[in-house]
Amino acid sequence: MGILDKLMGKDAPALEPLTVYAPVTGTALPLERIPDPVFSQGVLGPGCGIEPEKGAVYAPFHGKITQLADTRHAIGITSTDGLEVLIHVGIDTVDMDGRGFSAKVSEGKSVKKGDLLLEFSLAEIRAAGHPATTVVLVTNADEVGTPVLSAQGNIENGMPLLRITKNG
Numbered sequence: 001m002g003i004l005d006k007l008m009g010k011d012a013p014a015l016e017p018l019t020v021y022a023p024v025t026g027t028a029l030p031l032e033r034i035p036d037p038v039f040s041q042g043v044l045g046p047g048c049g050i051e052p053e054k055g056a057v058y059a060p061f062h063g064k065i066t067q068l069a070d071t072r073h074a075i076g077i078t079s080t081d082g083l084e085v086l087i088h089v090g091i092d093t094v095d096m097d098g099r100g101f102s103a104k105v106s107e108g109k110s111v112k113k114g115d116l117l118l119e120f121s122l123a124e125i126r127a128a129g130h131p132a133t134t135v136v137l138v139t140n141a142d143e144v145g146t147p148v149l150s151a152q153g154n155i156e157n158g159m160p161l162l163r164i165t166k167n168g
Contacts, residue, residue, distance in 0.1 A: 022136075023117070029048060052133075057134070065108060073098070
């Protein structure tokens, strides 16, 4: 929108909101209910948690894998719109040294919404004494906008989870 458009009273085009779709099936919960202060206080970024019912993580949008923890418990993905999301399976699961986790993708791989990214064993996570809460964070919210939880309660992977109105 140019200066003349502003003078003539023309409105700026509306920015399309971004959507993060649920990467796991389970129960969605607000960030502050995650049982870890690093996540619940938003230290790593805003987002939400999901108590998983199944041991699979799917791509929450079209994008590229930008990070994959050696222990396979966390994965970073950047959307084609520049949205950066961290998906962290379980609380303190880094202590498991990769046991019970299997990556189905590698860093640098392009993925489509719904592609299988990780598999994990809920039984092994719980047997190790860790909550299985899966954390979904927008790590560049300062650049793209603050996410708002779209759903609470039961959610299937692929359903809208977070909505971000882009910063203008």
